[in-house]
Amino acid sequence: MSPRDPHPEAGADAAVSAGHAKRSDAERNRGRIIAAARTVFGRDGLNASMASVARETGVGIATLFRHFPRKEDLLAAVFADRMKAYAQATDAALADPDPWHGFTGYIETVCAMQAADRGFADILTMNFPGVPELEKHHARAYEGFLELIGRAKDSGQLREDFTSRDLVLLLMANAGVLSATADAAPDAWRRLVAWMIQSFQAPARGPLPDPPEDAALYEAMRRASHDVTTPETGKRR
Template sequence: MTPRDQHPGSAGSTASATTQPLRSDAERNRARIIAAARTVFGRDGLGASMASVAREAGVGIATMFRRFPSKEELVAAVFADRMDAYVQATAEALADPEPWRGFTGYIETVCAMQAADRGFADVLTMSLPGAEALEACRAEAYQRFLELIARAKDSGDLREDFTSRDLVLLLMANAGVLSATGDDAPDAWRRLVAWMIQSFRAPARGALPDPPEDAALYQAMRRASLGIASPETGSGR
């Protein structure tokens, strides 16, 4: 807190006059940081440092950490609306009367969301336990995706050996393609997704290796997030 000059007997009026601008300044800084983080994470992914976000926002690193003590908290604030859209996509897919179209439409929508925002591509392939609201959205979307799988299998369109873990693997693969191709081949991901959707369709054209265990896949997602969750001094991850 910055010391304030007060006239005797005027403490109440002075506090009222000075506190509100401080709240307004804090809110402006918070909004500026979130807007800057959208730009930086969307361009560079979640590996971008908090210092680079602070520079983009035009605030000091101390101000950054006052508003967002951890990177996970910043990530949660930046991607809250996108995670809401992610959940909404599952609801819209379940509302489609044709199970296969709902299933494939959802996959295409989510992969397109990854392509539109490199930072969000990272979010979808990481587990961020410190971002509770974000993880709650992920869990809700996951449960709805299980329903999409069941419907598509019941209709005979989805091969029986498909599991929810196959979506995680696809999102990881898509994130890798997006990172590698960048601006040079911006639509390359579409071919990958189209190939994968065709491979998901029944009848199966051959046996597959067993999918990774849930615990192993979670650890992979958690490990991917460790670099962005650790405290920073402004020099990178």
Template sequence: MSPGAQQSDGPAAPPLRKDAERNRERIIAAARSVFARDGLSASMASVAREAGVGIATMFRRFPTKEELVDAVFSDRMDAYADAVTLALEDPDPWHGFVGYIETACAMQAADNGFADVLTMTFPTAKVLEQRRNEAYQAMLRLIDRAKATGRLREDFDPSDLVLIHMANAGVVNATGDAAPDAWRRVVALMIQSLEAPARGPLPASPGREPLYKAMLRVGQGATTPPPGKSS
């Protein structure tokens, strides 16, 4: 390479790095807006349009939708995990348990994308899944504490929290801005059904493993475009 070429290449590199970082930030901001409005079914192309970048730029920054989901929702998952920690610090375990459910469901209602995230799993989204697993371990302690008070029904299973999030996400997505507070009534009904003494026995829990498979299947459906269509 000639000295002239070295001289012209040197100054050009830093602006390219800055441009790349700006594009990344624009894409994340756009994805937050698009996913919050349309959920995770929104396409990568729609995010690129919102960000004002080409689809090639989009895929250079985020080769897969799971990587974009990881970047967009890591802070939301941090807040979700913090809600569990706060619930554990409540001197009244039942109050802490109820407060956690209300907070998590409110987070779903405020963001259609996050409503979907809590009902799916994304194995390659390492940061997101690590925080989810940390929150799950804390929730196990929260459930045990609430049961120890005698306020939470004994047959409540940790997998029931996943069902609550799935039910809430369905209500949020179905009612939208036509009845934006409908989820509050549904959550209140669910909470009342959890309090001891139980009004009757429950059907068997599906268990964590089958629900994980369901969350994985739904997550794959949200991040993989249908045949013949681009993401």
């Protein structure tokens, strides 16, 4: 035992306690940031800046970036649970013994999820290939929706020219209506969705223009996600 350090165990215990305290503080800060981001993105949409999230949290911007170096990282933390619920909604719809009711119920559920959270309304119309946590749920939901389409068409109740791209267009339209009406007419989206569901039903009332190509629609969704994650150097973030 060194005369300069008569109680080395005490020093080690203090260091361990200090380490636990720092981790606890970091976890609390992370939780506060995520909660604040839910509020900001839900209120202002995904174009809200990282600085506005820091202000809502009450932390410095440097603290925020220590926890979430990219905006994509923060989006993943905020919306992973909602994206999981989005994917799980296909499971519930596929369990419905009525193919048409399952199909329309899924559309209504997803559009209602958009209406409940403006940020999530935007997320559903974007692609984040650099955020695996979001993309895996998106892919699962897509596969489930393809099955819903097949069942509804086999039942003779869904028009044959409906494609999965039509859901993307509906979600984009619904996001636009939600953004435009906001508190002024918060239930306006329900009329849009009802009109669209009726237009999907067989027999078709007439031919439709060709849907956008998959690659073109993917590029539109990719650009939308790029717009909200580009650093604040004269562009939106």
